[in-house]
Amino acid sequence: MLFPMSPKVVELKRRLENFMDRHIYPNEERFYREAEELGPWKVYPIVEELKPLARAEGLWNLFLPQSHHGAGLTNLEYAPLCEVMGRSHLAPEVFNCSAPDTGNMEVLERYGSEQDKERWLKPLLAGEIRSCFAMTEPAVASSDATNIESRIVRDGDHYVINGRKWYTTNATDPRCKICIFMGKTDPDNPDRHRQQSMILVPMDTPGIEVKRPLPVFGFYGVPDRASEVVFTDVRVPKENMLLGEGRGFEIAQGRLGPGRIHHCMRLIGLAERTLEKMCRRVRSRVAFGKPVSEQTVTQERIAEARIMIEQARLLTLNAASAMDTVGNKVARTEIAMIKVAVPNMACQVIDWAIQAHGGGGTSNDFGLTQAYATARLLRLADGPDEVHRNQIARLELKKYSNV
Ligand SMILES: Cc1cc2nc3c(=O)[nH]c(=O)nc-3n(C[C@H](O)[C@H](O)[C@H](O)COP(=O)(O)OP(=O)(O)OC[C@H]3O[C@@H](n4cnc5c(N)ncnc54)[C@H](O)[C@@H]3O)c2cc1C
Numbered sequence: 574m575l576f577p578m579s580p581k582v583v584e585l586k587r588r589l590e591n592f593m594d595r596h597i598y599p600n601e602e603r604f605y606r607e608a609e610e611l612g613p614w615k616v617y618p619i620v621e622e623l624k625p626l627a628r629a630e631g632l633w634n635l636f637l638p639q640s641h642h643g644a645g646l647t648n649l650e651y652a653p654l655c656e657v658m659g660r661s662h663l664a665p666e667v668f669n670c671s672a673p674d675t676g677n678m679e680v681l682e683r684y685g686s687e688q689d690k691e692r693w694l695k696p697l698l699a700g701e702i703r704s705c706f707a708m709t710e711p712a713v714a715s716s717d718a719t720n721i722e723s724r725i726v727r728d729g730d731h732y733v734i735n736g737r738k739w740y741t742t743n744a745t746d747p748r749c750k751i752c753i754f755m756g757k758t759d760p761d762n763p764d765r766h767r768q769q770s771m772i773l774v775p776m777d778t779p780g781i782e783v784k785r786p787l788p789v790f791g792f793y794g795v796p797d798r799a800s801e802v803v804f805t806d807v808r809v810p811k812e813n814m815l816l817g818e819g820r821g822f823e824i825a826q827g828r829l830g831p832g833r834i835h836h837c838m839r840l841i842g843l844a845e846r847t848l849e850k851m852c853r854r855v856r857s858r859v860a861f862g863k864p865v866s867e868q869t870v871t872q873e874r875i876a877e878a879r880i881m882i883e884q885a886r887l888l889t890l891n892a893a894s895a896m897d898t899v900g901n902k903v904a905r906t907e908i909a910m911i912k913v914a915v916p917n918m919a920c921q922v923i924d925w926a927i928q929a930h931g932g933g934g935t936s937n938d939f940g941l942t943q944a945y946a947t948a949r950l951l952r953l954a955d956g957p958d959e960v961h962r963n964q965i966a967r968l969e970l971k972k973y974s975n976v
Contacts, residue, residue: 576890582650585635589657589668592632596623597664604663605795605937613745613786613794623667624700632668634698636675636835642682642698648831648893652838656886659839660846662795662943669700673742676832677704677753680771684816684824689773693751702750705776707738707802708825716960718825719765723756723804725772732758732772732814734780734807740954744800745786750776754804755825758818769821773813780807790946797950830901830908833955837889837915840951841882843944844919848878850939851926858931865929874925885911885918906968909961917958919948 578586600619607617627633635644635654646654658664665671674697681694696702713720723736736756743749751773758770774781787799816824852875855866865871892911895904923945927934934941952958 575887576649576652576894578653579650582646582653585632585644586653586657588630589632589654592627592630593657593661593664596626597661597667601661601663601940605940605943608793608795611794613798613800614747616747617794620663620666623663624669627668628700633700634669636670636831637679637682642678642694647897648834649890649897652834652890652893655835655838656842656845659842662940662947665839669698670835672832672835673706674704675835676828677706677751679831680753680815680824680828683827685773686812688812693773696750701748703743703746703748704751704753705741705743705749705800705802706753706755706828707741707744707774707804708755709740710737711739711801712737716957718755718769718822721755721757721769723754724760725754725756725758725770727758727811727818728808730811731808732811734772734774734804734809737801737803739787739801740799741802742800743798744776744783744802745794745798752776752781752802753815755821762819766822767819769825770818771815771821771824772809773815774804774807774809778807778809780805789950790942792943792946796943796947797954826905827901829955830896830904833908833912834889834892834896836951836955837885837892837911840915840919840948841886841889843947844878844882844885844922847919847923847926847941847944848875848882850941851875851878851929854926854939855929871929874929878922878925881918881922885915888914906965909964912956912961913958913965916948916951920945920952923948 604617604619607619611617634642635646636651658668658670678694678697681689685694697704708718708721709715710721710723713722715721726733734754734756753771754774755769755771757768759768762768782803784801784803786793787801789797789799855871856864858865889911892904892907895907923941927941927945930939930941933939
């Protein structure tokens with residue numbers, strides 16, 4: 574094995590899988606039903622019922638690499654555990670390991686003041702509140718974050734914030750109490766990467782209007798509570814500025830590395846689960862005189878899916894190991910590579926599973942439509958494929974700068 578698990582991780586994984594069997598899989602149907610019936614503005618009771626159980630079993634905050642707040646795991650150690658959680662849409666939040674809270678907690682831990690940590694990090698780590706990250710804007714191509722237009726203007730002891738954001742995951746959640754907002758403090762700075770800042774904005778500040786939930790392929794709430802939010806003359810104390818004016822990109826780099834790898838780890842789990850469903854289904858259905866599993870086209874797809882999942886997992890573990898050993902900045906090629914490879918792999922595997930399920934694959938009964946929505950949205954969220962490919966190519970070509 575290229576990346577063997579330590580005894581500590583083997584034991585945590587065993588306990589996690591056991592919890593999944595006892596509490597997560599048996600409650601998935603209820604979770605999807607609650608999400609559908611209650612919609613994106615409500616808390617789903619099943620999640621709140623299960624969180625204390627996970628916490629009591631020590632299966633809580635397993636992310637946060639090398640931190641005294643979490644389980645003290647490295648990215649490489651966390652990878653197989655995050656993969657297990659990714660097998661179900663219900664699981665990550667139950668273990669307090671869901672996006673965008675994990676990324677936001679990492680930002681608060683790294684860049685927040687002691688007061689910020691006390692006021693926001695503590696309740697987030699306790700799973701008492703949730704958070705959002707507002708960067709993307711409807712008016713500009715936000716994959717190029719230098720385009721972001723929202724303004725953060727200093728006014729005495731305060732900053733005044735104006736802007737329209739969308740795809741702000743979590744903003745419709747009534748437990749969402751804090752927003753990490755990205756906007757321009759210095760729009761005329763000749764260095765476009767010094768124009769942006771990030772600032773903490775409590776969600777109950779006057780002037781914030783959560784306009785509407787946005788469906789993701791028709792789904793509201795699960796797999797994502799995407800929302801549109803308008804900020805009008807929102808006034809926050811100057812101490813809410815993170816790290817300092819003009820340092821938004823620096824924070825974004827720190828935040829998006831771990832966020833991206835967590836998405837990939839979870840997607841590998843989702844692809845594994847999907848392949849399991851596909852194998853069970855094709856063994857149980859007979860068409861034209863033999864089980865669908867005996868059609869060579871089915872076998873070819875299953876074999877290809879297995880190869881693609883293993884490749885994606887190795888690439889992801891390699892990126893996790895690089896982040897642990899050389900840091901997120903140096904590991905940016907590895908992170909960019911998995912961010913392209915894994916969602917594309919998952920889309921293909923889920924697509925084959927939908928096909929193998931026949932018409933039922935397009936219903937919500939098998940969890941495949943939600944799985945596909947998740948994999949497909951991740952070809953866009955945290956940067957579209959093209960932007961990551963450009964970065965990989967740029968770094969590759971740099972090796973030949975003297976040619
Ligand atoms: C479900 C979901 C949840 C999200 N959650 C959040 C969140 O919590 N917070 C947040 O701030 N954002 C969030 N996002 C937004 C996401 O990060 C952006 O959608 C993404 O960065 C792309 O920005 P854009 O939508 O403005 O697309 P644009 O920038 O308009 O790009 C459109 C397309 O142009 C093409 N393109 C862009 N650049 C290049 C290039 N260099 N080369 C070739 N082609 C290119 C790509 O095909 C790209 O998809 C979420 C998105 C989704 C779908």
